[in-house]
Amino acid sequence: MFERADVVYVFDGSYEGLLCCVFESYARKETPRDVVPELDEQLTFYERRYVSTDETKAGRVERGIIKAARTEAAETGRLFYLTCCQEKGITFLLYAQICLTYGAKTHLMITDDTIKKVREAVSHLTREAHQLKGFVRFSVNGSAMTSIIEPKNFVLPLLREYFCNRYRNEAFLIYDKAHKAALIYSSGESDIIPVEDFEEPETEDDEERFRELWRLFYNTVAIEERENPRCRMSHMQKRYWEHMTEMRCTQESGVRNQGLVTGRGGLHGGKKTEKTARREARVCDLSCVQYADG
Amino acid sequence: MDVFDKLQLLTNSAKYDVACTSSGVDRKGTGAGIGNAEGCGICHSFSADGRCISLLKVLMSNACVYDCKYCVNRSSNDIKRTSFTPRELADLTVNFYRRNYIEGLFLSSAVVKNPDYTCERMIEVLRILRTEYRFQGYIHAKAIPGADSALLTRLGYLADRMSVNIELPSRQSLERLAPDKSKASILRPMGLLTERIAENRQDMVVYNHAQKFAPAGQSTQMIVGATPETDYTIINLSAALYKKYGLKRVFYSAYIPVSDNPALPSVDTKPPLLREHRLYQADWLLRFYGFDASELLDQEHQNFNPYIDPKCNWAVNHMDIFPLEVNRAPKELLLRVPGIGLKNTERILTARRVSKLDFTALKKIGVVLKRAQYFITCDGRMAEGLKITPDSVMRSLISENRQEQLMREQNVQMSLFDNTITRGDVVKCLSGQM
Ligand code: SF4
Numbered sequence: 001m002f003e004r005a006d007v008v009y010v011f012d013g014s015y016e017g018l019l020c021c022v023f024e025s026y027a028r029k030e031t032p033r034d035v036v037p038e039l040d041e042q043l044t045f046y047e048r049r050y051v052s053t054d055e056t057k058a059g060r061v062e063r064g065i066i067k068a069a070r071t072e073a074a075e076t077g078r079l080f081y082l083t084c085c086q087e088k089g090i091t092f093l094l095y096a097q098i099c100l101t102y103g104a105k106t107h108l109m110i111t112d113d114t115i116k117k118v119r120e121a122v123s124h125l126t127r128e129a130h131q132l133k134g135f136v137r138f139s140v141n142g143s144a145m146t147s148i149i150e151p152k153n154f155v156l157p158l159l160r161e162y163f164c165n166r167y168r169n170e171a172f173l174i175y176d177k178a179h180k181a182a183l184i185y186s187s188g189e190s191d192i193i194p195v196e197d198f199e200e201p202e203t204e205d206d207e208e209r210f211r212e213l214w215r216l217f218y219n220t221v222a223i224e225e226r227e228n229p230r231c232r233m234s235h236m237q238k239r240y241w242e243h244m245t246e247m248r249c250t251q252e253s254g255v256r257n258q259g260l261v262t263g264r265g266g267l268h269g270g271k272k273t274e275k276t277a278r279r280e281a282r283v284c285d286l287s288c289v290q291y292a293d294g
Numbered sequence: 295m296d297v298f299d300k301l302q303l304l305t306n307s308a309k310y311d312v313a314c315t316s317s318g319v320d321r322k323g324t325g326a327g328i329g330n331a332e333g334c335g336i337c338h339s340f341s342a343d344g345r346c347i348s349l350l351k352v353l354m355s356n357a358c359v360y361d362c363k364y365c366v367n368r369s370s371n372d373i374k375r376t377s378f379t380p381r382e383l384a385d386l387t388v389n390f391y392r393r394n395y396i397e398g399l400f401l402s403s404a405v406v407k408n409p410d411y412t413c414e415r416m417i418e419v420l421r422i423l424r425t426e427y428r429f430q431g432y433i434h435a436k437a438i439p440g441a442d443s444a445l446l447t448r449l450g451y452l453a454d455r456m457s458v459n460i461e462l463p464s465r466q467s468l469e470r471l472a473p474d475k476s477k478a479s480i481l482r483p484m485g486l487l488t489e490r491i492a493e494n495r496q497d498m499v500v501y502n503h504a505q506k507f508a509p510a511g512q513s514t515q516m517i518v519g520a521t522p523e524t525d526y527t528i529i530n531l532s533a534a535l536y537k538k539y540g541l542k543r544v545f546y547s548a549y550i551p552v553s554d555n556p557a558l559p560s561v562d563t564k565p566p567l568l569r570e571h572r573l574y575q576a577d578w579l580l581r582f583y584g585f586d587a588s589e590l591l592d593q594e595h596q597n598f599n600p601y602i603d604p605k606c607n608w609a610v611n612h613m614d615i616f617p618l619e620v621n622r623a624p625k626e627l628l629l630r631v632p633g634i635g636l637k638n639t640e641r642i643l644t645a646r647r648v649s650k651l652d653f654t655a656l657k658k659i660g661v662v663l664k665r666a667q668y669f670i671t672c673d674g675r676m677a678e679g680l681k682i683t684p685d686s687v688m689r690s691l692i693s694e695n696r697q698e699q700l701m702r703e704q705n706v707q708m709s710l711f712d713n714t715i716t717r718g719d720v721v722k723c724l725s726g727q728m
Contacts, residue, residue, distance in 0.1 A: 107644070
């Protein structure tokens with residue numbers, strides 16, 4: 001590919017901006033040291049060159065990728081833009097160069113470092129989006145439903161179609177606290193908009209009642225003899241817990257649902273510390289996961 | 295009794311059913327109502343035992359007239375009895391669903407009064423959900439053995455998946471422990487479902503808008519460790535169920551003692567979780583890896599090796615076909631290499647079209663070299679510096695978790711490589727005598 005030039009491309013942070021960096025690299029027949037969004041103030045020894053965003057150029061690059069390496073390759077690029085991959089800018093540029101150079105062969109180049117990085121980042125993104133399809137929790141207040149998530153990747157575009165279809169006759173909002181954006185939907189229209197801050201409204205009695213019922217179900221359905229916190233943690237990482245009804249403190253009692261804490265009535269009793277529990281971790285339940293050992 | 299108490303009791307009675315998945319049907323929601331379904335299934339939470347929670351899994355009622363000895367709901371057991379009204383349960387489901395707690399409902403029931411009555415109550419819940427709420431989420435319904443086939447058929451048109459639990463893997467055990475059931479009473483509804491599902495698929499082809507009957511198919515569950523059947527019996531039964539009845543899934547449930555009946559393992563027996571794990575692994579090999587039950591176990595080897603998984607076990611007993619040349623081996627054989635899974639096999643097939651693969655490339659693809667290295671060559675070469683001693687092979691084929699697990703379950707103190715297990719054992723194991 002082109003020779004490395006001692007320059008860092010700076011773009012406006014948009015997907016189109018990123019595509020324009022690819023254009024720039026072809027126009028100058030060079031590969032920059034790095035590609036960073038303008039908000040990234042990182043010190044660098046290299047010259048910073050601002051690449052302005054131009055819809056026409058961006059369109060040309062994207063069509064070029066589609067023409068050379070098919071729609072899937074372009075789609076992968078788009079998804080990659082949503083990931084939380086480190087060095088996203090430069091990796092995207094290298095990825096685009098591969099697509100434009102090797103064309104249809106790109107999808108065979110599984111062992112290439114850039115392709116591997118893109119593949120892994122995209123699968124991290126899609127895995128997180130898939131998990132959140134299940135882990136999102138809505139609070140119902142009157143006619144509106146609200147939810148807060150804190151994903152690592154920008155998953156809202158991947159959740160959009162799914163939730164809009166599922167709750168097609170409702171009005172809802174999913175606030176992504178990490179990326180300060182929200183997916184909003186009502187009467188058949190949806191949008192993803194930047195939102196600086198969002199506070200959950202006060203809960204109503206009915207809402208509180210269903211939360212309690214859900215926590216009760218959650219605590220009851222676990223089988224004490226099979227307790228396995230390590231397995232739980234690997235399927236549902238701790239970072240999700242804060243926004244999940246069943247994993248949060250119950251308001252009245254302040255009991256943390258970390259182990260098998262009794263709901264009502266006291267069927268299980270006795271709570272183990274996280275540490276002993278981990279020591280006792282057993283084989284993972286395989287009823288719903290893939291054959292783990294390859 | 296209020297809804298809280300009912301929910302607690304009826305969840306407690308249902309929790310031993312391990313089927314949790316919401317997979318097998320892809321449905322976009324349309325028009326009025328709420329809900330959709332994803333083909334791959336969605337886990338909504340994981341309980342403290344690490345199991346997936348996807349559906350609201352409860353019994354309609356726990357007031358059973360039958361007396362299966364292994365079951366908490368047996369009529370002779372002294373527990374509180376209660377039932378949901380169909381409306382209570384439908385409301386609870388929709389309210390949980392709206393908050394995205396669940397993917398849908400898993401509805402089962404103890405036999406109240408008689409099988410037909412029980413089945414009618416269940417139909418009523420599903421009717422409210424499907425027609426009043428226009429609920430298009432996932433529903434798994436248990437077929438009650440002994441219920442009228444017209445009722446079971448109605449249930450099947452309202453549900454996405456149906457199941458009849460075999461529970462005990464042999465006729466003798468059923469006779470001994472479930473006096474009100476028989477092999478026939480279980481297989482009959484199962485056969486009926488298989489038939490209906492097949493007819494319905496045919497109708498779907500002929501008439502565009504035929505109503506769907508259990509579009510996500512049929513599953514079953516077997517309890518492991520309550521009765522003396524070996525893994526060989528169980529896995530052969532599973533294979534037959536997949537073939538003959540076209541089941542989508544067979545679930546395995548490690549027996550957790552609920553009764554001190556002398557015909558059952560004593561109440562302080564630990565659930566055989568490792569065994570259950572091995573059965574799931576073997577089940578995967580049957581369904582996705584092209585293995586035949588007879589390849590995994592036979593008359594002489596009736597149980598899975600606790601130390602290594604069934605695939606490894608097969609591999610170390612068939613060292614004559616290894617090592618395989620990754621750049622040439624056909625798909626069916628690549629799938630049989632420990633450390634190479636379904637995804638990796640596909641990737642290898644793709645990647646080797648453009649370039650020769652070496653060990654570094656395999657690593658990038660995601661192959662677990664620690665395990666695979668003993669069974670493959672890249673361009674004629676084994677992995678560099680690889681020492682093949684029985685010790686080193688075993689050490690890398692057995693995961694530490696399994697060792698711990700084994701020690702706990704068998705309640706013995708042993709260190710795998712110090713004293714209890716000798717090199718001789720390892721060699722024996724490698725050559726399949728253990
Ligand atoms: S029929 Fe048997 S297994 Fe089913 S609930 Fe009644 S006692 Fe339990």
